[in-house]
Amino acid sequence: MSKEEVRLFIGPQHPGVTGNMSVEVLLKGDTITWAKTHIGYLHRGFEKLMERRIYIKSFPLVCRICVPEPDTNEENFARGLEELAGIEIPERAKWIRTLVLELSRLQMFIMWYGGIAGSMGLSTPVQWGIGDRDYILDLFEELTGGRIYHIYIMPGGVRKDLPEGFEERVLKLMDIIEQRLPEYDEIIMENAVVQKRLKGLAKIPRDWVDEMGITGPVARACGFPYDVRKDHPYEAYPYLDFDVITEDGCDAWAMLLVRRREIDLSINLIRQIIEKMPKGEFLARLPNVLYWKIPPGETYVKSEATRGEFGYYMVSDGSDKPRRVHVNGPSFVHGITLLERLLVGQNIADVAPIMVSLQTCPPEMER
Amino acid sequence: MGLKEVLKPLGAWRQIAKRPHTILVPKVSREAAERYRGFHVNDLEKCIGCGTCAAVCPNEAIDMVPVEGIEPKKGDSGFRPRIDYGRCCWCGLCVDSCPTTSLRMTNEYIWVRETPDDFVYIPGYHIKGFEKKEKGYRKDKEHSFTDYHRVPMRELPPEERVETFAEVVLGYAEEEARREADRCVGCGLCIAGCPDRMHIPDYIRAIASGEYARSVNIMYENNPFAELCGKVCTRRCESYCSLGHEGDPVAIRWLKRFATERFSDLKQVIKVKKAEPKDKSVGIIGAGPGGLTAAYYLALRGYKVTVYEAMPEAGGMTMAGIPKYRFPFPSLKKQVDFILSQGVELKLNYFVDQERFRELMKKHHAIYIGVGLMKPWTLGVPGEDHPNVIYAIDFLRKINFKEPVEVGKEVVVIGGGDVAMDAARVSRRLGAEVTIAYRRRKVDMPADHEEIEGAEEEGVRIWEKIIPIRVEDAPEGKVKLVYGKAKMVDQGPGKRPKPVLIEGEEYELVVDRIIVAIGQQADLSFLPPEIAEKMEVERGRIKVNHRQMTSVEGIFAGGDVANRVADAISAIADGLRAVKGIELYFQGKMD
Ligand SMILES: Cc1cc2nc3c(=O)[nH]c(=O)nc-3n(C[C@H](O)[C@H](O)[C@H](O)COP(=O)(O)OP(=O)(O)OC[C@H]3O[C@@H](n4cnc5c(N)ncnc54)[C@H](O)[C@@H]3O)c2cc1C
Ligand code: SF4
Ligand code: SF4
Numbered sequence: 001m002s003k004e005e006v007r008l009f010i011g012p013q014h015p016g017v018t019g020n021m022s023v024e025v026l027l028k029g030d031t032i033t034w035a036k037t038h039i040g041y042l043h044r045g046f047e048k049l050m051e052r053r054i055y056i057k058s059f060p061l062v063c064r065i066c067v068p069e070p071d072t073n074e075e076n077f078a079r080g081l082e083e084l085a086g087i088e089i090p091e092r093a094k095w096i097r098t099l100v101l102e103l104s105r106l107q108m109f110i111m112w113y114g115g116i117a118g119s120m121g122l123s124t125p126v127q128w129g130i131g132d133r134d135y136i137l138d139l140f141e142e143l144t145g146g147r148i149y150h151i152y153i154m155p156g157g158v159r160k161d162l163p164e165g166f167e168e169r170v171l172k173l174m175d176i177i178e179q180r181l182p183e184y185d186e187i188i189m190e191n192a193v194v195q196k197r198l199k200g201l202a203k204i205p206r207d208w209v210d211e212m213g214i215t216g217p218v219a220r221a222c223g224f225p226y227d228v229r230k231d232h233p234y235e236a237y238p239y240l241d242f243d244v245i246t247e248d249g250c251d252a253w254a255m256l257l258v259r260r261r262e263i264d265l266s267i268n269l270i271r272q273i274i275e276k277m278p279k280g281e282f283l284a285r286l287p288n289v290l291y292w293k294i295p296p297g298e299t300y301v302k303s304e305a306t307r308g309e310f311g312y313y314m315v316s317d318g319s320d321k322p323r324r325v326h327v328n329g330p331s332f333v334h335g336i337t338l339l340e341r342l343l344v345g346q347n348i349a350d351v352a353p354i355m356v357s358l359q360t361c362p363p364e365m366e367r
Numbered sequence: 368m369g370l371k372e373v374l375k376p377l378g379a380w381r382q383i384a385k386r387p388h389t390i391l392v393p394k395v396s397r398e399a400a401e402r403y404r405g406f407h408v409n410d411l412e413k414c415i416g417c418g419t420c421a422a423v424c425p426n427e428a429i430d431m432v433p434v435e436g437i438e439p440k441k442g443d444s445g446f447r448p449r450i451d452y453g454r455c456c457w458c459g460l461c462v463d464s465c466p467t468t469s470l471r472m473t474n475e476y477i478w479v480r481e482t483p484d485d486f487v488y489i490p491g492y493h494i495k496g497f498e499k500k501e502k503g504y505r506k507d508k509e510h511s512f513t514d515y516h517r518v519p520m521r522e523l524p525p526e527e528r529v530e531t532f533a534e535v536v537l538g539y540a541e542e543e544a545r546r547e548a549d550r551c552v553g554c555g556l557c558i559a560g561c562p563d564r565m566h567i568p569d570y571i572r573a574i575a576s577g578e579y580a581r582s583v584n585i586m587y588e589n590n591p592f593a594e595l596c597g598k599v600c601t602r603r604c605e606s607y608c609s610l611g612h613e614g615d616p617v618a619i620r621w622l623k624r625f626a627t628e629r630f631s632d633l634k635q636v637i638k639v640k641k642a643e644p645k646d647k648s649v650g651i652i653g654a655g656p657g658g659l660t661a662a663y664y665l666a667l668r669g670y671k672v673t674v675y676e677a678m679p680e681a682g683g684m685t686m687a688g689i690p691k692y693r694f695p696f697p698s699l700k701k702q703v704d705f706i707l708s709q710g711v712e713l714k715l716n717y718f719v720d721q722e723r724f725r726e727l728m729k730k731h732h733a734i735y736i737g738v739g740l741m742k743p744w745t746l747g748v749p750g751e752d753h754p755n756v757i758y759a760i761d762f763l764r765k766i767n768f769k770e771p772v773e774v775g776k777e778v779v780v781i782g783g784g785d786v787a788m789d790a791a792r793v794s795r796r797l798g799a800e801v802t803i804a805y806r807r808r809k810v811d812m813p814a815d816h817e818e819i820e821g822a823e824e825e826g827v828r829i830w831e832k833i834i835p836i837r838v839e840d841a842p843e844g845k846v847k848l849v850y851g852k853a854k855m856v857d858q859g860p861g862k863r864p865k866p867v868l869i870e871g872e873e874y875e876l877v878v879d880r881i882i883v884a885i886g887q888q889a890d891l892s893f894l895p896p897e898i899a900e901k902m903e904v905e906r907g908r909i910k911v912n913h914r915q916m917t918s919v920e921g922i923f924a925g926g927d928v929a930n931r932v933a934d935a936i937s938a939i940a941d942g943l944r945a946v947k948g949i950e951l952y953f954q955g956k957m958d
Binding site for chain 2: 061122132134151160192282290
């Protein structure tokens, strides 16, 4: 640190930081010359806790690994467990799970859409994002009995069938959201401030993508057509018709474009799911969950979360508790490795929009 | 980028004319969804304190606590769940696990109090005001963590059964047994229902995990007739199974049968710990399940044991009474042989009379009387001494010892208990048309419902409300039962209605044999008068204390002769209890 530099801690208590983490930077004037992330504020030892619990007791736990998008965790953990235990789940369960995952993605992206504007001081869209997301949470409440933590995707399928008339209410909400989106676009996408600040911001050299293992909308904004839903399809994704969304700007603006298009895609997928969902059983009979021993083995299951590739590496030693569960959250790469390199040379005022663009989620870095 | 991008965002102002999205609490309240996982409620009458909710709770938010006004009883621990909402995460796993479905959640989510202690409470006991709420997360029985459906037991088809004395029940295959065993939630409420307090959840869990030898060893800790019980136990435990409230109880009996049957040589499986030999000896009269259980555990504790048995085979009523299609001889022999292999001496064909009893008193330091009930009750109607009137236990004994018996073409069995069912079903196997005549209704029959169903499947007819009046001779070597009909007279709440003869009507039934199966009584004539006068007998049964000691020091008794429950497992339990009693007696510590 030279005499001209200032050391500054941004977070862990800071409205511009995506959750409880902090970024330590050295500044020369307004320019960042060095950046280091600090995590640990959220470490709850989930992975370790799981090793001491029978499997079923981990379901109310895993959803907490990513607060705004808990369902990916439930789905991955359930699918991993089913794979290890050799359990076939009913067809309908796969479709309901996919519906839940896409609804979850949609609410997350809508909130993000408002959030990216918020990171630049535009607070109106933030309120909108949170407000409109709540209508999706209403659906979750109806379906699962919980608004945020659904604890709904269970080994064997899902806990309850869709309530009467649920499909219609989903479709109706999709129409409402679709009508609403141009209003968002008007104040975000078509906003001079947003365009000026995001275009060219956080430009990622393309070779970093492979080098660091960048995935999700960030990778797709760099022109990499990688989407787990397409490349390693799971649940009902093999039966859905969609193209992987890419942009080639490699900057924060391109990331915004990808995510905005993802919102449209989710709505489209939700409509497809409702149209094609088969009737029938939604939960397979499980062994007694209090004493359920899983045959020895290991597996890695992954899915496409809003932030990128999300994965669970699970090892069973044949007992009723996992020997090891390792959760691979994309934010680990995006929010630490990538962020630290990306910040160098950037303006201090851009830390928040960059973090939001990378959609870093501290709880999934610290399991 | 131009002026458009500067002006466009001002479109946000349009929202000012729209309705707000927020709810103005507390003016407006918002009801949560039908399935919402809010505060719990528990139906305390339905809850049995099984603790399954506490076992599954991921946050240890549930403690099982005693509750004023709820006493522990068989099938109910007396405890109720108390929930700490400082720990609860509203996952509802407890609701999905509750076997009785007493626990559910309401859609209530707002509850404000100043003190945190108010958030630790017993739902249903501490009234919070939302108990009546209908909406909220509930268990869907078919989509929950509880498997309410028993794996069905395969049986010989009825047409084949009546042709043979082969076992009716075919037993579980390994996969079936493990699946059935896995249904057990491990609450242990069944244990109190078992007279012998077997370690039921432990041996069931061992079966579920495929550890059959361990399972049988757990059984042998307090029951050396586990296979017998696996086949014919009255399974009182099953009526206390927590799954039985909303579904089928776990097939505890069949699981025991499955595990024990897997081993033909018990010596290779049961790990016995034998104590150092001691210089005291015990004489046991009667080689029924009770006497032999006492013998087995006394031998393991190092005592010298001799069992005196009047019949040519050991096993008591399980040898002489229970038909072989329910309890085959090789199974009995396997279990008896293992008991004898622990150093138990058995004297067969050794009827203990008064003289011999005096000898035993001199020879042994303690005596256990397990002579059962060997004398049948008689009808007490005129003509009963007709040669075609026979008694079920005599009949069954002859069959079981392969002595020749004739029942003819038509038989009427009088009685409604298990012995009546056995006599009827054996008669069917001998080719007779069989009618069971019972003085109450079918629903009042003390016989196991499976036995009644089994008998009916095999073509046994059941006549209800029949009261025998007299027996007369009939031509062609037959016998005539003259009977009347009964009407059921209500005896007030909680009491069985009483059958009362409808006077003035008489009916006749001509058959080849009348088999009387209305119960058995003890024959204590082998007790020498000096003992008999000191030994308290109450309504036909020898009176014993909590250690099975009679009113005569050093003489213990158990099983049917002392225990009104009169089934094998109660006799086994008595035998086991007597071992402790005899040991305390020897140590001078009888309490
Ligand atoms: C037909 C029938 C079916 C039954 N079915 C079932 C069933 O399905 N499930 C169940 O749990 N229970 C059943 N029972 C009851 C069960 O058999 C008895 O409860 C159990 O056998 C009682 O055991 P115990 O040790 O008291 O004596 P018992 O089994 O009655 O044995 C007493 C023994 O003492 C011997 N003895 C008597 N007096 C003397 C003497 N003076 N000297 C020497 N030996 C003597 C007898 O010969 C006999 O062997 C049935 C009983 C009968 C009669
Ligand atoms: S809802 Fe979940 S956390 Fe709460 S008491 Fe029930 S099992 Fe425990
Ligand atoms: S699981 Fe149900 S029946 Fe058992 S203690 Fe809990 S609330 Fe009561």
